[in-house]
Amino acid sequence: xxxxxxxxxxxxxxxxxxxxxxxxxxxxxxxxxxxxxxxxxxxxxxxxxxxxxxxxxxxxxxxxxxxxxxxxxxxxxxxxxxxxxxxxxxxxxxxxxxxxxxxxxxxxxxxxxx
Amino acid sequence: xxxxxxxxxxxxxxxxxxxxxxxxxxxxxxxxxxxxxxxxxxxxxxxxxxxxxxxxxxxxxxxxxxxxxxxxxxxxxxxxxxxxxxxxxxxxxxxxxxxxxxxxxxxxxxxxxx
Numbered sequence: 001x002x003x004x005x006x007x008x009x010x011x012x013x014x015x016x017x018x019x020x021x022x023x024x025x026x027x028x029x030x031x032x033x034x035x036x037x038x039x040x041x042x043x044x045x046x047x048x049x050x051x052x053x054x055x056x057x058x059x060x061x062x063x064x065x066x067x068x069x070x071x072x073x074x075x076x077x078x079x080x081x082x083x084x085x086x087x088x089x090x091x092x093x094x095x096x097x098x099x100x101x102x103x104x105x106x107x108x109x110x111x112x113x114x
Numbered sequence: 115x116x117x118x119x120x121x122x123x124x125x126x127x128x129x130x131x132x133x134x135x136x137x138x139x140x141x142x143x144x145x146x147x148x149x150x151x152x153x154x155x156x157x158x159x160x161x162x163x164x165x166x167x168x169x170x171x172x173x174x175x176x177x178x179x180x181x182x183x184x185x186x187x188x189x190x191x192x193x194x195x196x197x198x199x200x201x202x203x204x205x206x207x208x209x210x211x212x213x214x215x216x217x218x219x220x221x222x223x224x225x226x227x228x
Contacts, residue, residue, distance in 0.1 A: 004157075006157075018121060031214060033214070040220060040221075041121075041219075041220055041221075042118070042204060042206075042215075042218030042219050042220045042221060043158075043204070043218045044218075045215065045216075048214055050214065051138075060162060071168070085213075090157055090158065095213075099146065099208060099210070100146055100165045102148070102160050102161070103148075103160075103216060104160060105157035105159070105160075106156040106157050107156055107157045108155070108156065108157050111154070
């Protein structure tokens with residue numbers, strides 16, 4: 001988990017609210033990623049960004065939005081359009097030198113919809 | 115479709131005994147292969163990866179993994195299990211034509227009993 005911080009650790013959302021999850025890294029990594037983890041399932045990619053001011057949709061981007069204004073930061077907003085947002089959200093980062101690079105993960109944020 | 119299978123939801127082993135956590139994949143070509151470990155309510159920690167070369171890869175905490183091209187498998191092993199190895203283990207693959215995408219298995223829970 002070292003070098004990547006996520007906040008808050010736990011987040012509660014009322015239906016109809018937008019919430020923003022923070023992800024910061026001090027590893028000087030170019031690429032950052034957001035994954036969603038549900039019980040009994042592997043991680044699914046929501047969004048990724050390989051460079052500042054650019055990001056791409058992953059496999060399950062609907063109902064989510066991101067920004068990448070700084071190299072160190074990649075916040076994820078869970079909008080009211082996301083119908084089932086309760087999950088564990090993981091941020092990751094990697095150097096972008098080749099496709100052998102390893103992704104390193106933050107400690108995660110657990111989001112619960114009340 | 116590209117996929118990763120971890121056929122066992124849970125593996126039980128006694129402390130001091132060898133352990134194996136299985137992973138097979140269905141991806142075109144020879145992908146890059148990764149293992150991660152997750153402790154409760156934590157992010158994923160990188161254990162090891164296979165890129166090329168020797169089929170036996172050594173990683174963190176005494177873990178190793180064996181790549182078998184003919185069986186499209188990448189099983190995680192450890193000669194002597196510790197109670198502290200109890201955690202959730204994820205296998206992931208990156209297709210050669212992708213610079214970022216990781217395809218995760220559904221995870222295997224390892225329980226090491228004293």
